[in-house]
Amino acid sequence: MxxxxxxxxxxxxxxxxxxxxxxxxxxxxxxxxxxxxxxxxxxxxxxxxxxxxxxxxxxxxxxxxxFYNRPEVGDWVMRPELSKAHLDIEDRDLEYEKKVQLQPHIVYLANSSNVKVGVTRKTQVPTRWIDQGAHEAIEIVEVPNRYLAGITEVALKEQVADKTNWRTMLKNEVADEDLIAHKNKLKSFLPEEVQEYFIENGKETELHFPxxxxxxxxxxxxxxxxxxxxxxxxxxxxxxxxxxxxxxxxxxxxxxxxxxxxxx
Known part of the structure; x- marks a missing residue:
């Protein structure tokens, strides 16, 4: 074929x-x-x-x-804290940026090579976790826009990693972690304006790869x-x-x- x-x-x-x-x-x-x-x-x-x-x-x-002109690869994609659509400020295409940035976002913990913090649109759960090769993940907060998710990630990555070691992930040299315990420890480090969005109840999602x-x-x-x-x-x-x-x-x-x- x-x-x-x-x-x-x-x-x-x-x-x-x-x-x-x-x-x-x-x-x-x-x-x-x-x-x-x-x-x-x-x-x-x-x-x-x-x-x-x-x-x-x-x-x-x-x-x-x-790459340097399309709105879908603006700097705010990789660095959500740079999002400005909630302020009605354009980066490359305000209409597109509002469509993507002004929707519910999830800040999460995922375990692919180690426990890491990340951001994704709510509609991309669990796709984002699958793409990262995570065998377990949990949501920390659900916020109404990308900016709030971004500043949350910035605050939390001082306490936990924000990168995946792709070699460790592919070798499957990954230990199981209690993500609920990790999440609860991070609650006090959330920015003040995000505290109300903390997800008190939530279960780990387990993912199995072929x-x-x-x-x-x-x-x-x-x-x-x-x-x-x-x-x-x-x-x-x-x-x-x-x-x-x-x-x-x-x-x-x-x-x-x-x-x-x-x-x-």
Missing amino acids: QYQGVLTKMQTEIGEPIQYYLIFESDFINVNQLLDKKIKISFVGYQCLACGENKKIYRQGYCYDD VLQYPEKLKSLNLEKTPEYSGILKGIKGQYLIFEDNTVFNVRNNEGYVVELTVN
Whole structure:
């Protein structure tokens, strides 16, 4: 079987285990069904997710020009505390920024390589946790806009990490943690204007990934350095494909790359 298309982050569906899908323009693949099969990935070219042109991808699936102009990759995306739509102040496109920023956001704890704090729109729960490869997560606060979530994250990351060690996550060298206890310890560190949004009652969400074999020594696949690769798929975790020879491929980091997939 052969498929060709531009990579975007895998779509997911909560389940036992989580289901993963690669969506192409005229086709889609349930990636779980490819486990234990040999897959060949061939680099074909680029297709910017904004302009659609065959221009070298700069970051996050966008060419250089679009990365510095499109509202969906403004600085406030990675740094929510910079959000200003609640003040009616435009960054790149106020209408877009209001649509995204002025909706309920969750500040959460997730355990993927260690316990970390993060921010996501409420509509992205549990997708965000899946994308990070977290095997457990819990909500701390639900706030009405992205700015409040951002200042909460800034306050809490003085007490807990805000980054995931992707190597530890993929090797599954992760201990179970009592996230409820962690959450309760952090309550006193919440900004004053966020205290009322603390979620008193809440359960941990457990996530199970379709992995048959975890890698021991990681080799990251770079399509520009290795434009053609073949391997037997052994797992999917976060946004990574895990192969039998310890090669791992980050689908999200390769958004905007056009590839041909051959499945044997």
